Amino acid sequence: MVIKMDIKIKEEYLQQAMELHQKNPVVDAHLDLAGEVLLRHQTGEQEVVKKYYLPHFKQAGMKLVVSSVYVESGNLDWGWENALSQIAVLKKDISELDEVILVQKRSDVDRLLQENKIGILIYMEGLDCIGEDIDRLNVLYDLGVRGASLTWSRPNKLAVGCCKASEDRQITGSLSQAGVRAIKRLEELSMFLDVSHLNDEGFAQVYQIAERSFIATHSGSRQVYHNYRNLTDEQMKVLASQGGIMGMNGCKYIVGSLSGNHLEMLCRHIEYEVEKVGAKHVGYGFDLCDSYSRASAALQGKCYTDRDDCLLDHSQVPLVSAALLQRGMDTELVKGIMGGNFMGYFKGILGQ
Ligand SMILES: [Zn+2]
Numbered sequence: 001m002v003i004k005m006d007i008k009i010k011e012e013y014l015q016q017a018m019e020l021h022q023k024n025p026v027v028d029a030h031l032d033l034a035g036e037v038l039l040r041h042q043t044g045e046q047e048v049v050k051k052y053y054l055p056h057f058k059q060a061g062m063k064l065v066v067s068s069v070y071v072e073s074g075n076l077d078w079g080w081e082n083a084l085s086q087i088a089v090l091k092k093d094i095s096e097l098d099e100v101i102l103v104q105k106r107s108d109v110d111r112l113l114q115e116n117k118i119g120i121l122i123y124m125e126g127l128d129c130i131g132e133d134i135d136r137l138n139v140l141y142d143l144g145v146r147g148a149s150l151t152w153s154r155p156n157k158l159a160v161g162c163c164k165a166s167e168d169r170q171i172t173g174s175l176s177q178a179g180v181r182a183i184k185r186l187e188e189l190s191m192f193l194d195v196s197h198l199n200d201e202g203f204a205q206v207y208q209i210a211e212r213s214f215i216a217t218h219s220g221s222r223q224v225y226h227n228y229r230n231l232t233d234e235q236m237k238v239l240a241s242q243g244g245i246m247g248m249n250g251c252k253y254i255v256g257s258l259s260g261n262h263l264e265m266l267c268r269h270i271e272y273e274v275e276k277v278g279a280k281h282v283g284y285g286f287d288l289c290d291s292y293s294r295a296s297a298a299l300q301g302k303c304y305t306d307r308d309d310c311l312l313d314h315s316q317v318p319l320v321s322a323a324l325l326q327r328g329m330d331t332e333l334v335k336g337i338m339g340g341n342f343m344g345y346f347k348g349i350l351g352q
Pocket of ligand 1: 125197218287
């Protein structure tokens with residue numbers, strides 16, 4: 001299926017982007033893949049990544065996809081079990097694919113390029129499921145998890161999240177002592193820290209506490225579109241000052257493309273971020289959720305027909321790169337934004 005985009009991309013820029021995507025690493029720093037695989041397995045489906053994602057990943061030249069383990073609010077009472085199930089089922093689903101590997105260490109990032117593999121890096125989107133039991137981070141590490149955000153949009157025992165994508169309200173509250181210990185443990189384990197869903201107080205505290213670079217896997221600019229899921233100019237500068245990267249979100253409520261001007265708004269965020277903090281601190285973290293939502297609805301016997309994502313699927317990721325090129329961005333900068341920057345970050349943060 002082809003959908004009409006709001007910016008008409010000239011053939012030459014599309015060609016240039018497609019070529020760049022086949023010859024250079026492309027990274028999506030946020031996708032709720034583990035949760036979707038579990039939902040689809042629960043409806044009796046198998047080979048979910050192969051069927052729903054692999055063809056699009058290949059079309060877009062994806063090299064690394066960061067899969068979140070996201071526990072829905074309705075599953076929090078059995079959040080630990082739900083998280084472990086997501087991890088197990090995702091690992092099983094990709095273990096049957098020759099083209100895909102689980103990325104757990106620095107050398108795995110090199111393998112993606114050397115052996116032309118697509119990497120899946122698993123991380124926790126919110127640590128509600130560990131409560132205050134920091135040792136559970138070691139259990140997650142042993143299972144192959146290599147990063148975490150302290151919170152999703154809700155408060156938990158570690159910190160306070162900001163609001164959901166479709167809301168624009170501030171939730172106040174600071175990190176707990178357990179939250180501070182969690183950051184230390186993540187750093188000891190060479191796991192990356194994501195601040196995308198953290199509230200403003202939490203963000204400031206993380207900057208004081210963290211000794212290793214942290215990132216925002218899926219956030220845009222709050223100046224371009226006011227939503228508490230996006231970062232202020234000051235937060236963007238802080239993030240960049242300590243070697244962090246912000247992955248451009250692709251959810252219309254965060255991008256602010258409610259009238260359908262998806263590519264235009266995605267480009268505006270990215271260009272603004274590049275101008276403010278430099279291109280090497282910008283990447284893609286599209287958080288495409290429609291497929292997850294369809295799977296979730298199907299499990300409840302419903303049909304999901306809304307559309308929250310700016311892109312139809314990963315096959316359209318090159319359109320963003322093409323739009324940036326067409327609007328005059330330098331090719332080298334686009335190469336970093338579409339994946340080079342995050343590849344360098346993950347290679348640096350993961351252990352041997
Ligand atoms: Zn999220």
